[in-house]
Amino acid sequence: MTASKIYDSAAAAVADIPDGATVMVGGFGSFGGLPVNLITALARQGAKNLTVIANMGGVGFELSQRIKPGGYPDLGLLFENGQVSKFIGSVPALGGMPPTSPLETAYNAGQVEIEIVPQGTLAERIRCASGGLGGFYTPVGAGTVVAAGKETRVIGGREYILELPLPADFALIKAHQADTLGNLVYRRTARCFNPVMAAAAATTIVEVDEIVPAGSLDPEVIVTPHVYVNRIVAVPR
């Protein structure tokens, strides 16, 4: 009998995330693909001194209403609560929005450190962590602030910089369906960073619209194999 990965609630699924943990959060930044219920549960759980790895830092509930009618909870919750000491991502705050997002406010108050990583480099650093690689050379960021302090190498006449893997203790991700083993399929652009992060954390926690019996997903279309998934919680949207 296979041990069940299914949890009754988002709260139970995130209950043991400790202070000081490194947590990846999937999605692109706005609603689609964001594990909003796991984020909300982590905010209620209260773990502190977290390092959060995500593409974007979130805009907070107030500004989220400009992106989607009615708004939605995002990473802003964790910054408002003072739970995060470091953010790693490609867009901490949106330049096209007022400078009032919870992360930008916390940063300006000196409460959180930010490491800005180009979006493709972020994805590839996470993929390196999932695939057991020591890093990669990329032309992205050569000759810019991103290259500061990094090893550079000329390959085929072009300058590349060395980027290192980015692992995490936990990944909070959103998928459309999981089967009872933890195989995952996604929906449209809600895929984005989710499959990449799902494979790179020691413990991957997934929020899905629906859990279906093993065998009912077409093996040809499964995106994330169950070996990467540790905990599943269904929260119908």
Added chain:
Amino acid sequence: MKPRLDEVTIALRAAREFADDMVVNLGYGMPGLCADAIPEGRTIFFQSENGMLGYGPLASDDAKDYEMINASDQPVTALPGMCFFDSAASFDMIRGGHIDIVVLGAYQVSERGDLANWGRPGRAATGMGGGMDLAAGARRVIVTMLHTTRNGEPRIVRECTYPLTARGCVSLVVTDLAVIAVTGEGLVLKEIAPGWTVPEVQGLTEAVLTPAADLKEIEL
């Protein structure tokens, strides 16, 4: 004040560079207008860095699916043959030279085609998103921008003073005053807005512009 081109017209001019069957990525802001400015009868495959190829126009209010958005967080419509992929695959596509054209906004472009389009004074917490990957990886980088800042200062400069996105990546700049090609011999003024003269445009440009032999009024 002489009239300048509006943003829709700038987008129309930039979109004239799109050839049939090209794969095109549109950056945040003004470049997004190019999606509605494709020359009649031309098929363009728009790529969005959040993992989508071949999407259609923006969705109407009653058909918005917030799980099918472009990289500017706008719900879009489906087209036959569209496909989805994850972020790592999307940036393989971008870095690997599979994007024919990317259209990006800019704070500054230098005379050598250096691009500065993400960081600005007073907003230390903003980031470059996929801009650096797109600038480094696309086969051709077109910039759409206003020729000067709100205070009238040139944005086309000798050296960028804002944080760089990538060096030497820009090939064409379309502004509200001119179309400028970046060449090995510097910036070439190819087209000019109706009613403007070369000295007037040069006066609002820090870098030296060389008028093309076939310099003409901007045509749409």
